[in-house]
Amino acid sequence: xxxxxxxxxxKVTETGTPVTLRCHQTENHRYMYWYRQDPGHGLRLIHYSxxxxxxxxxxxxxxYSVSRSxxxxxxxxxxxxxxxxxxxxxxxxxxxxxxxxxxxxxTRLTVL
Amino acid sequence: xxxxxxxxxxxxxxxxxxxxxxxxxxxxxxEYVYWYRQIHSQGPQYIIHGLKNNETNEMASLxxxxxxxxxxxxxxxxxxRDTAVYxxxxxxxxxxxxxxxxxxxxxxx
Numbered sequence: 652x653x654x655x656x657x658x659x660x661x662k663v664t665e666t667g668t669p670v671t672l673r674c675h676q677t678e679n680h681r682y683m684y685w686y687r688q689d690p691g692h693g694l695r696l697i698h699y700s701x702x703x704x705x706x707x708x709x710x711x712x713x714x715y716s717v718s719r720s721x722x723x724x725x726x727x728x729x730x731x732x733x734x735x736x737x738x739x740x741x742x743x744x745x746x747x748x749x750x751x752x753x754x755x756x757x758t759r760l761t762v763l
Numbered sequence: 764x765x766x767x768x769x770x771x772x773x774x775x776x777x778x779x780x781x782x783x784x785x786x787x788x789x790x791x792x793x794e795y796v797y798w799y800r801q802i803h804s805q806g807p808q809y810i811i812h813g814l815k816n817n818e819t820n821e822m823a824s825l826x827x828x829x830x831x832x833x834x835x836x837x838x839x840x841x842x843x844r845d846t847a848v849y850x851x852x853x854x855x856x857x858x859x860x861x862x863x864x865x866x867x868x869x870x871x872x
Contacts, residue, residue, distance in 0.1 A: 682858065693850060693862025694807065709859075741806050745858055751797075752860055754806035 654678045655755035657742050663761045670729040672758050674742030676722075682745035683725040684752065685709075685717060687738040694741060700725055732762040767851045772867040775845075781838040783866050785851030788832040795854045796827060798836045800847040801865070807850065810836065841870045 654677035664670050674683060682701055686694040686709075696709030698717040706717050714736060716728045729736055742755040768786040775781040787796060795814050799807040811818055811825045813834070818825045824837040838845055850865040 686862075691864075693864060694860075695862070696859060699859075710861075739804075750795075751809050751812065752858075753809060756806050757804070 655742060655744060655753060657740075657755040657758045659758060660756065661759045663763065664732055665763050666733055667731050670732050670760065670762075672727045672740055672742075672760070674725045674727070674755060676725075676744050678744070678746075679722050680744040680746060681722075682747075683719065684743040684745070685715070685725065685727045686741045686743065686754075687711065687736075688741060688757075689738050697727065697740075729760075732760075734762050736760065737762045767853055767863050769849075769851050769863065769866045771864065772869065774869050774871055775838075775841045777843060777870055777872050778840055781836075781841040781845065781868060781870070783836040783838075783849050783851075783868065784833065785835070786833045787851070787853050790831050790853050792831075796825070796831075796834050797852045797854050797860065798823070798825065799850045799852065799860075799862075800845075801850070802844075802847045807862075810849075812854075841868075843870050843872065846870045 656675045658673045684699040685697040688694045695711045697715050698709050700706045700719040718726045740758045743752045745752050795812050797812040798810040801807045811820055811823050813825045813827055827834045848865040848867050850862050852860050
């Protein structure tokens with residue numbers, strides 16, 4: 652599982668509230684990613700990070716911000732959650748040696 | 764980014780080989796083909812990847828045509844636990860993975 656954990660694993664929140672999801676890795680990988688997955692769809696990239704304090708936008712970044720203050724943690728924040736952000740969120744790391752992305756177990760977020 | 768085309772769904776008998784095709788006719792010379800699978804509600808699981816040559820690991824084999832416009836993932840002896848959605852992905856130079864709809868493989872007893 653490449654030492655990736657996500658927290659919380661499940662969250663229910665109300666529209667307009669801020670939400671922060673955490674991705675934690677134990678193997679000092681430089682690249683980390685946040686994806687979302689909606690029913691009937693593949694994963695879509697939200698944001699990614701290529702080092703501490705170095706982040707960039709993905710395909711569906713509107714309404715999301717990220718922060719990476721240390722190598723092991725990559726945080727995804729919904730400043731003001733909306734119902735359209737109800738989704739399953741997956742974090743991933745890039746294992747440079749294996750040239751492969753590995754994914755965390757996911758966080759199921761419901762915005763009422 | 765190169766797009767991939769996969770059948771929406773496939774069935775396979777338990778114990779038989781599962782051959783999952785993927786078309787990627789616009790792939791460029793330095794783009795890799797990756798395969799992942801996703802078992803219900805879990806995170807995508809890496810299976811295998813390749814550039815030009817055929818590849819094999821403990822999970823599967825990847826056959827890439829000589830012109831690199833298509834590939835086939837082979838699960839040599841499918842089990843019920845191989846029932847999943849299988850994604851064929853062409854990875855761009857920026858290391859980004861673009862997931863399509865995938866193939867839903869149903870392994871039947």
